[in-house]
Amino acid sequence: METSNYLKRLKDLTSQTEPKFGQMTAQHMVEHLALTLKLSYGKVKIPEFEVQEKHLQQKFLLLRTEMEFPRGVRIPGTSGELTDLRYPDFETATGELIKSFEVYLEYFKNNPHSKTWHPRFGPLDFEEWEIFHAKHIQHHFSQFGI
Template sequence: MESLFTADGNQNIINRINKLKPTSLSHWGKMTVDQMMSHCIGPLDVVYGDLHLKMNPIMALLGRYVIKGKLLKAAQFQKDSPTAPAFIRKGSYDFEATRAELIEKVQKFTQGPQVIKTNKHPFFGPMTNEEWDNLQWKHLDHHLRQFGV
């Protein structure tokens, strides 16, 4: 798996983001391309400490002990995976501005693990820097595949 911490892995994700067009259609799911990019910003905001989510304690136990290990070990996320309500996007977003913000937040990972401002995922519990990297890369890859790039 690639890493957002490395220049090459980070640039590969950015190159794929740059291939998106306002007319790009999803291969599965309900999001438009602008909603998808906005959706991808949310988890990055959690990593950077700019978004704090509360999780139902029972769901958090399920996430920590059942789902986390499966996601981290999987080669990629499955189609139509569930998402946290805080990351659901229904409105429309300025394509260019949203893409620029997403790229800026992805690039921040190249500064190294010190950009990660939390060691606790709201659903998966304690996370190492490497686990955050793994999860973020797979999430971005999942949605870029969703839109064919």
Template sequence: MESIFTPQGNKNIIDRIEQLSPISLSQWGKMTVSQMLEHCQQPIKVAYGTLHVKPQRLMSFLFGKSAKKKLASRQPFGKGMPTAQEFKITREPNFEIAKKELIELIEVFAKEGHAAIKIEKHPFFGHMTHHEWDLLQWKHLDHHLRQFGV
């Protein structure tokens, strides 16, 4: 699996984003491409400490460890996974702005390396290493880019 922290891995994700257009259609799910681009910004903002998500204590206690174990596997995320309320985008964002902002957020990983991650405790998975943050971000972005065929 590639790393979002390395220049090449970072570039590979951004190159896939660049292939999207305002008329890209999803292969599953309900989001438009613009909503997906804004949705993908939210977990990155959590890692950067600029978006605070209410911890899901009960869900984390019941499912956090097993979900975190799945995260560490090479298996890509499946379709129809639940998402945090704060990550749901119901309005229709401007495609070009959402794309530009997502790319700028992703570029920070390669520029700052592990220092980009400002929080250690994920609101659902609990304490996470830099490697686990890397996997989470990569797999989430990959999941939604595959959703839109890139």
């Protein structure tokens, strides 16, 4: 994942940027990406579970083929409604996303064989998280035209 590229593109996003699809605001999207990064380095923990066969198939397609991240995927464990914002403003949320990128990279630098839990696909290693994040971030950046 080319973090510096994402951070450059993030500068084109403002709190007023309208989505091209979906219901998230720019701040919701930034907070969602920060939370996903936190999941990947274990700051936010979810209980381990048995991964359903259909999710194993989705995991393979997303992580091992050229498949793009699909539109309309619900955040696991939610009803599809927007969650409450965690941060007081867009700038604070963006700072948290940038910090999450840094901590994510540092975590896997120090724990290269670690596997952390994805809420749909189960345990992922660094290589798998890298592919997931690249496709997931690209999906949401295209949502906002950046």
